[in-house]
Amino acid sequence: MAATKTPVLRCQHLGIQFGGLKAVDDFNLEIGESELVGLIGPNGAGKTTVFNLITGVYKPTEGSFYLNGVQMNGKxxxxxxxxxxxxxxxxxxxxxxxxxIDNVKAAMLRELHYGMPQAILRTPKFWREEQAITERAKQLLAVVHLQGKENLEADNLPYGEQRRLEIARALATDMKLLLLDEPAAGMNPTETEELLEIIDYIRDEFKISVLLIEHDMSLVMKICERIQVLDFGTTIAAGTPEEVANSPKVIEAYLGKDNEVVEGI
Amino acid sequence: MTKQRKIAYLLNAVGVVVIFALLMALFAAGVFGTSTTYIQGICTTACYTVIMVASLNLVVGFMGEFSLGHAGFVSVGAYVSAIVSGALAGKGLSDLGLFLVAILAGGLAAGIMGVLVGIPALRLRGDYLAIVTMAFAEIIRVCFCNFSITGGGKTLSGILKLSTFPRAFWVMVVCVTFMYMFVRSKFGRTVQAIREDYIAASAAGINVTFYKVLTFAVSSFFAGIGGAIYAHYMTAMIPTNFNFNYSAELLSEVIIGGTGSLTGSIIGAVFLSALPEAMRQFATYRMLCYSVVLVLVMLFRPGGIFGRWEFSLTRVLGRLTHRRETAKKGA
Known part of the structure; x- marks a missing residue:
């Protein structure tokens, strides 16, 4: 990564405390443009809490984070x-x-500028804008291989397709950074393979960065350029997949003290 | 597609005019004999009930929040419009003008009240919101019982009889059209997304609070208009008219008709406001019947009679043309 460029996401000493529990402590992370970073750790390590901090569900009690250099915490x-x-x-x-399709269109609210009078009178502006987002929603659905299913009820999609629809909805917000919380959970190997292709494709096509939480180690090792490992809210390792896989601390967190099995990861 | 839509709009408009003409012709021909005025009255009642029920459906059906205080907004509309029309009477406005000004004033007052109540109340969800809205309606009722301008605890009488059936009918048509357009636009889509999952909605970039308050205000606005027609039809009212029973009645009409279906609200409201009149001799058992019907609906059609189904001419037309095309292909 070019060090001179402003990273897409920068977390500085990010932390949150629930009562006496430090769920996340001193979390530091930089994600560059089009980079794919993995966030891993045992159950309850605080991975999803990091997501909730970055998306504003929780307000950080310490530290701050920046999107393209703009401070975002508290928003x-x-x-x-x-x-x-x-x-x-x-x-x-x-x-x-x-x-x-409505699932995707619901996330495109910002592209619709018509007001209530135009909506009620069905002015040309209304039709034009609705038409435009319908087109774009269809394109996004094609990206996640859901073309032809536009008018099904979201609830009726099979599991893997529901996960992909969630990605399409996220894409619809026109973001720069995509946070994927265990996208492959519960998927079979074929579905996972398809998902990987999609993630790769959207990264190239939309020039976005991805932060990924995943339990499927083979997947993480395969696609992430960098990995950060959390345990009990603190970062215990960060680096390339190889570095992380061989870090004694990571091995200990995942497998306990005996480190013979690690080579298999 | 667009052409089909235009045809559907046109047909809808024609349909509405035909229904109106039919009713007016029936009244004019004196088919109902001596009870013409009475039947006309029931139709007026049905019109404003449709507005009230449909507006409540915006909150209950589309936004998915329980409101037990709709009568509160209805009463705000009713009283404000009555005061406005009383103050403006004889100032050179025509009857129709006076009527329109009064219902708009009632609607706006109720809408503003909706914003004021909505901002704090919509932080709550489910049962808690229901309790707060119920409390609001009670507060309003007690206020109207004590303000001298609303007649104190006594009946506020002498309101001009401005709500004729044609006026009520056309106001209803306009209101329902507005609500339908509201629901079938980004506003409805957003509000439904919030109903489905408010966390996901905010993660999709939706300002949840804003759209909830907005919908609540729109709903209150139309409730106020319904109340205004009510006031100018009844010409006399007392705050206890708008008690909890009234809210519950409106809510049960929404639920029986179908939460999330304006068609259901219209048919439910028409049916349920005509039914008690038709069965006057059993009036004492009305609320009992309502409860039984409500329980039955909940057991057998949890989504209401119409569920989320919406009558759509476009769809009907689409199906018809499709059938014709396939028939042609087959032949």
Whole structure:
């Protein structure tokens, strides 16, 4: 990464405390343009909490984070989304009783400038803008291989497709940084393979950076350029996949003290 | 597609005019004999009930929040419009002008009240919001019982009889069209997204609070208009008219008709405001019947009779033309 460029995301000493528990402590991370960074760690390490901090669900009690050099902490979730950070959820959160295309269109609110009078009178501006986002929503659905399913109810999609629809919805917000919370959880190997292709494609096509939480180690090792490992809220290792895989601390966190099995990762 | 839509709009408009003409013709021909005025009254009642129920459906059906205080907004609209029309009477406005000004004033007052109540109340969800809205309606009622301008605890009478059936009918048509357009635009889509999952909605860049308050205000606005027509139809009212029972009645009409279906609200409201009149002799058992019907609906059609189904001419036309095309292909 060119050190001179402003990183897309920079977290500085980010931390949050719930009562006496430091869920995340002194979290530092820089993500450059089009970079794919993995965030791993055992259950309860604080990975999703980091996501919740970066997306404004929680307010950090310490430190701060910047998107393209602009400080973001303390801002509301929708403001942060507008600034360019979008996410998916560990336990899929779709607008279940809405159609697939409406799920995507709901995230394009900012592209619709018509007001209530125009909506009620159905002015040409209304039709033009609605038409435009419908087109774009269709394109985004094609990106995640959901073409032809526009008018199904989101709830009726199979699991893997629901995960992909969540990605399409995140893409619709026109973000610069995509946070994926266990995108491959519960997927079979074929679906995971397809997902990887999609992630690769959107990274190139939309020039976005990705921060990925994943439990599937082979996946993380395969696609991430850098990995940061959390345990009990603190960073215990960071670096390339090889460095991390061989870090004694990581091995200890995942497997306990005996480190014979590690080569298999 | 667009052409089909235009045809559908046109047909809808024609349909509405035909219904109106039919009713007016029936009244004029004196089919109902001596009870013409009475039937006309029931139709007026149905019109403003449709507005109230449809507006409540915006909150309950589309936004997915429970409001037990709709009568509060209705009463704000009713009283404000009555005061306005009383103050402006004889100032050179025509009856129709006076009527329109009064209902707009009632609607706006209720809408503003919706914003004021919505901002603090919509931080809450579910049961808690229901309790707060109920409390609001009670507060309003008690206020109207004590303000001298609203007649104190006594009946506020002598309101001009401005709500004729044609006026009520056309105001209803306009209001329902507005609400339908609202629901079928970015506003409705956003609000439905919030209903489905507010966390995901904010993660999709939606300002959840803003759109909730906005919808609540729009809903209150139309409730106020409904109330204004009510006031100018009844010509006399007492704050206890707008008690919890009234809110519950409106809510049960929404639920029976179908949460999230304006078609359901219209049919539910028409049916349920005509039914008690038709069965006057059983009036005592009305609320009992409502409860039984509500329980039955909840058991067998949890989404209401129409669920989220919406009548759409475009769809009907699409299906018809499709069938014709396939028939042609087959032949």
């Amino acid at each position: 509301k979730t929708h403001k942060i989304v507008h600034a360019g950070i979008a996410r998916t959820f560990q336990n899929i959160r779709l607008f279940k009783k809405m159609t697939v």
